[in-house]
Amino acid sequence: MVTLADVARHAGVSASTVSYVLSGKRSISAPTRERIQHSIDTLGYRPHAGARALASSRTGILALMMPLRTGLHVPVTTEIAMAVTTTARSHGYDVLLLTGEEGPEAVRRVEGSAIADAMIVMDVGRDDPRLPCLLAAERPALLIGLPTESAEAADTAGLDCVDLDFEAAGARCVEHLSGLGHTRVAVLGEPSAVHERGTGFAARTLAGLRAAAGTHGVGLLHRPVDGTYAAVAAAVTRVFEERPGTTALVVQNEAALEPLLALLRHQGRAVPEDISVVAVCPDQVAVHASVPLTAVSVPAQEMGRLAVERLVRRLAGETPRGTELIPPLLTARASSGPAPSDSVPTEERRGRGGR
Template identity: 40%
Template structure:
């Protein structure tokens, strides 16, 4: 087992005295910015954890949960705000604050938060099928909980703790609803290339089950990657509807933009075309034609995540597990009743 680094190791790497390292951490004496940076860089390099290294402070907590979610300029933050808001609300109920870490640093973001003991536990989001942060999570003292799961979490020996919405179950319900309505073909307007390129794990899970469900029923299914903007969505609909044949539509993203484009064409969901969507209940009900949908249940997922995370704070050695919040379909007005 690797030796735990000490403040003496930090001092050696930084080229300063051990007392200077102590002053940087305690703030009891003024330290130049240059020296402070040298010490902090050495701490990060060594993954030095003051709270873990000092037995007298081992029982102290920061009362902070870190949410590690890279926010990219082309993706924005709209899709994650319900998660963050609910995590923060649940944390406040337990007298905890939230630290939001948004830099797209990969595993270094986890290393930085853990190495500086900035939080007692971490929620890791925007999880990829192959996620390098899993390796770091296995080696740090603070418990971490992934919203989403990398492929390795399904291994029976995995020590990762992961929770997510059941995207595969949601795909099965949505495709099944269109099949039940008697559509002759299903077109999925899926996530855009910029989302797929990120390697987030929910996209292949949803797609595999959607395709398998349609194939089992003998209904052709096409998958179209569409950027979430009105111009791209209208162009995609031009291609899909050019032949005059109207397929059943499953919207994985871009719900308001797609509904607006259909209505502009004189196609009313539930009358002229069957439409289902993967979106929150609030978004589904806010449309001119309320949409039959499966919600990703961001607040339920977040509430369960925080409850589990506090259990892990008391029992960090709990065995690894993947938990899924079940999918439910809510029928509204966007699918025609079967003849």
């Protein structure tokens, strides 16, 4: 095993000089630094993590708080976590994953133990109880998500946030459908548990949907739904009972998408001839659905990457706190089309002798 003393002998310097180069505690001339780095690379020296942490007051670890709560869509959060891990490694950091629902206690434990240099916090809720601890922490923290229903409120709280602009995403869905002539739209949203704990992205999407519906004269009906076939069937039945003229569905619940498409096929409702479907979901979900979905992409990889890059800059003292919202991108695919002239399903019209 290569030691620090081996590096010093190879570079022709003292062990303390190598230590100063590694810790950055003293200014060492560029030629000497280059010679030591060449020796490190040639010999394959890897500083001991504990010694490196003691020398630099840094652990080389980022803590990712990703509580696995009811209603959380695991594939999306996993994609974000993978992007965080990959980007962190490219900057020389490892990631400590925390999945428990410990709330403020988890923040206090990470902060008090100095086990990580910074924290990334996911599944942020309205008035999230972890926020006071994060704001008081000495180590940088970043939220993937907003703890309020507007970016402006988050800015005034002095938080550091990265997220999709979900308000604009909701508005974009309504604008797309309104442009196709749809005036009655129903929203199948995240499960009730997500709304009840005030998760920011769900509330902000709904706010954007409602604001755009008012602007464009679109009647909007919102129903939270679990991702099972039975739950989707019950929700869609209620929608058509309450709003028989509904011609489009906006879905912000990845788990509900395939059950919905299967249900519509079973009911003889053709997509998009009888009813249009627009989703807020990752591109891979939209592209590989049984009917390619018109969708606003949830850029999970970009969110994870931006979170780490902002934190790395914060650790280097380069970036102030603030909110960075990713503009929504809607891609039109096979699931949306012009509003039908009547709400009778295609199969029923064919049964009457229509085409």
